[in-house]
Amino acid sequence: MLRIKNLHTYYGRIQALDNVSLHVRVGEIVCLIGANGAGKTTILNTVSGLIRRAQGEIFFENSKINGLSPEKVVGAGISQVPEGRQIFGPLSVLENLQLGAYLRFKKKEKMAIEQDLERIFQLFPRLRERLTQIAGTLSGGEQQMLAIGRALMARPKLLLLDEPSMGLAPLVVRDIMNTISALRDTGVTILMVEQNARASLRISDRGYVLETGRVVLQGSSEELLNDNDVKRAYLGKDYKTFWEGRGPV
Amino acid sequence: MKFWNGENEQMVREDLEQVQLERLQSTLNRAYKNVQFYSKQFDSLGIDPGAVSSVQDIAKLPFTTRKDLGDNYPYGLFAVPLRDIVRISPSAGTAVKPVVVGYTKGDLKVRDTITARFLTAGGVIDTDIVQICLNPGLSNWGRALKEGAESIGASVMPMSHMSTSKQLMAMEDYRTSVLLTTPSYAMHMLGVMEVMNKDANSLALKAILVVGEPLKDKTRRLLEAAFFVDVTAGYGPSDVMGPGIAFECRQKDGLHISEDHLLLEVVDPNGGAPCPPGQAGEVVITTLTARAFPLIRFRTGDLASTMEKTCPCGRTLARLTGITGHTGEVLTIRGVKVHPAQIERILKVVSGAFSPRFLIHLFKEKHLDMIEIWLEMTDAIFSDEVKVVEKALTRLRQQMFQMLGLEARIKLMEASTLDDYAAPSGGVIDDR
Numbered sequence A: 001m002l003r004i005k006n007l008h009t010y011y012g013r014i015q016a017l018d019n020v021s022l023h024v025r026v027g028e029i030v031c032l033i034g035a036n037g038a039g040k041t042t043i044l045n046t047v048s049g050l051i052r053r054a055q056g057e058i059f060f061e062n063s064k065i066n067g068l069s070p071e072k073v074v075g076a077g078i079s080q081v082p083e084g085r086q087i088f089g090p091l092s093v094l095e096n097l098q099l100g101a102y103l104r105f106k107k108k109e110k111m112a113i114e115q116d117l118e119r120i121f122q123l124f125p126r127l128r129e130r131l132t133q134i135a136g137t138l139s140g141g142e143q144q145m146l147a148i149g150r151a152l153m154a155r156p157k158l159l160l161l162d163e164p165s166m167g168l169a170p171l172v173v174r175d176i177m178n179t180i181s182a183l184r185d186t187g188v189t190i191l192m193v194e195q196n197a198r199a200s201l202r203i204s205d206r207g208y209v210l211e212t213g214r215v216v217l218q219g220s221s222e223e224l225l226n227d228n229d230v231k232r233a234y235l236g237k238d239y240k241t242f243w244e245g246r247g248p249v
Numbered sequence B: 001m002k003f004w005n006g007e008n009e010q011m012v013r014e015d016l017e018q019v020q021l022e023r024l025q026s027t028l029n030r031a032y033k034n035v036q037f038y039s040k041q042f043d044s045l046g047i048d049p050g051a052v053s054s055v056q057d058i059a060k061l062p063f064t065t066r067k068d069l070g071d072n073y074p075y076g077l078f079a080v081p082l083r084d085i086v087r088i089s090p091s092a093g094t095a096v097k098p099v100v101v102g103y104t105k106g107d108l109k110v111r112d113t114i115t116a117r118f119l120t121a122g123g124v125i126d127t128d129i130v131q132i133c134l135n136p137g138l139s140n141w142g143r144a145l146k147e148g149a150e151s152i153g154a155s156v157m158p159m160s161h162m163s164t165s166k167q168l169m170a171m172e173d174y175r176t177s178v179l180l181t182t183p184s185y186a187m188h189m190l191g192v193m194e195v196m197n198k199d200a201n202s203l204a205l206k207a208i209l210v211v212g213e214p215l216k217d218k219t220r221r222l223l224e225a226a227f228f229v230d231v232t233a234g235y236g237p238s239d240v241m242g243p244g245i246a247f248e249c250r251q252k253d254g255l256h257i258s259e260d261h262l263l264l265e266v267v268d269p270n271g272g273a274p275c276p277p278g279q280a281g282e283v284v285i286t287t288l289t290a291r292a293f294p295l296i297r298f299r300t301g302d303l304a305s306t307m308e309k310t311c312p313c314g315r316t317l318a319r320l321t322g323i324t325g326h327t328g329e330v331l332t333i334r335g336v337k338v339h340p341a342q343i344e345r346i347l348k349v350v351s352g353a354f355s356p357r358f359l360i361h362l363f364k365e366k367h368l369d370m371i372e373i374w375l376e377m378t379d380a381i382f383s384d385e386v387k388v389v390e391k392a393l394t395r396l397r398q399q400m401f402q403m404l405g406l407e408a409r410i411k412l413m414e415a416s417t418l419d420d421y422a423a424p425s426g427g428v429i430d431d432r
Helices: A038-047 A070-076 A095-102 A102-106 A110-123 A126-131 A140-152 A170-184 A197-203 A221-225 A228-234 B013-034 B036-044 B054-059 B068-069 B105-121 B136-152 B162-175 B181-196 B219-229 B338-350 B386-404 B415-420
Strands: A002-011 A014-024 A029-034 A055-060 A078-081 A158-162 A191-192 A208-210 A214-220 B085-091 B098-102 B129-133 B155-157 B178-182 B206-210 B232-233 B247-248 B253-255 B263-266 B283-287 B297-303 B331-333 B336-338 B360-364 B368-376 B408-413 B425-428
Touching: A002 B013, A014 A029, A014 A038, A014 A214, A014 B013, A029 A038, A029 A170, A029 A197, A029 A228, A038 A078, A038 A158, A038 A191, A038 A221, A070 A078, A070 A102, A070 A208, A078 A140, A095 A102, A095 A110, A095 A140, A102 A110, A110 A126, A110 A140, A110 A170, A110 A197, A126 A140, A140 A170, A170 A191, A197 A208, A197 A228, A208 A228, A214 A221, A214 B013, A221 A228, A228 B386, B013 B036, B013 B054, B013 B085, B013 B283, B054 B263, B068 B098, B068 B283, B085 B105, B085 B136, B098 B105, B105 B136, B105 B247, B129 B136, B129 B162, B136 B155, B136 B178, B136 B219, B155 B232, B162 B181, B181 B206, B181 B219, B219 B232, B232 B253, B331 B360, B336 B338, B338 B360, B338 B386, B368 B415, B386 B408, B408 B415
Parallel strands: A029 A191, A029 A208, A078 A158, A158 A191, B129 B155, B129 B178, B178 B206, B206 B232, B360 B425, B368 B408
Antiparallel strands: A002 A014, A002 A055, A208 A214, B085 B098, B232 B247, B247 B253, B263 B283, B283 B297, B331 B336, B360 B368
């Protein structure tokens, strides 16, 4: 579905991505793990058109999307849930969701949008309860649900999730992860960036490990969860004692 | 069962190439970061691993040779800390020092998968009784085959030191259904069966899978007719990888390469330029998933060519013709790779500091490769006492077996007889 070849991206003169290639198949959850500044978010932002790439190719459903503007990328079927939610605080929950369907309002798909709202309320019953509440007053978990719901309103085929568990309590993280898993079952393909490597690998099919802008390892989630390098670097297992600690989630 | 990894063995070409590219790039990143040998080599040639943007770009990278493996003995080429290694697997190699290959748990799983593909393609299923007959020089492969067959769920008789007649007895009594061996040992078994007045009707064999040596058409036909079985072959360079990195399917027309785990090139052994399909050249292998022991453009010394058309069996994995020969001086004896210099070193050790003149004579006896060292009789070896000479020769044979895993015969010769062959010391007379 998504195929990235030899992506190089710079912030000014600093190289953020160095020859990154990866792919996501239809119906998969793929996660990108790595330390801060490894380039995970940069990959998402480059795919969604927020950042321009210097070199490389991005194919979505066999057509080239590199160089497209963000709204064109959304139109092609890719929606991004940005890091830190970035919902519109002063607006109500409903208004936030409706904004997610902005491109579709122009296409006069009002009926379909109503149906999608219903679908999202089934996925996140909490949002229906708080329909008219000002989004800024929602809890962190609810805001994350709203951010995902808003992205879904564009009817994406591929959802880009940036740190969905950031700043959330362990129990809420579990909820969000379960929701992401359920989302996939509704037919959405997911590319996710996570600091919480363990929680994200548990629900994903495959993963890529990034280090300073390069992919250093890839594999099935099971392989990565059992990999000693990954355990040491990202699962918080100490070099000396590999005991199964009780990490978050 | 037709495939072991149906999905991976039948990948659409474009998807496979994407997977290969991703894995190649991360392999280069890991090797550059973790293995000094590779980072030094890349830096000295001004190569940036980040500049490899297609599988074909691999041609820009330098080769790794058997000498490099020997120079970095024992752990120099490992890309993970020793604590992550679960198997240390030495083999004689062809340099002064042996070659030590390490495997992580994950690496062993990958090897099992690749081996299981080879076995499944040859018809092995979980209800089979598999008997492994290899000589000690191929004991690493014996283990790989055992573990691969076990992962399929077959019942495995691992390799052992039983004589051929005992092996045949076991084959008959235990109702062995699959024999894993070398082509020459299978032929040897046939010969022994004739002497024992046995025929294949008393056996339950349904397939023979051969490794270690090229399988000639004639040998295949003979074995298939005599044992009433299908015979398929697997390929691997015996010192560094598993036995079935390329394997025949029941079409028996070329060996499928496990391309999702290995990148295989065929290059001109002299210039190193890539050979087009159909043109024979040296097989060069790059690992794509190995964690502990990544190899970048390893020159195997084996000659073969790639095939262009896809196989009717359904696998999309590209095919290699059988091995047609070897480059340079490396000899393959019963599947074991031997360099004449190794034999010279053993002779030196046994005879003291000086280096005696010798020739290596290779021939077939009852279908088996035999190696005979023709050693010049000099004062240093020769003694009036037969006992002393005998002792030296016994030691020599022991050393050969220990170092190479091969039973060698030693023949003492007059200097003038050796002169007749007009070959330099260490020369090879191949009568096979």
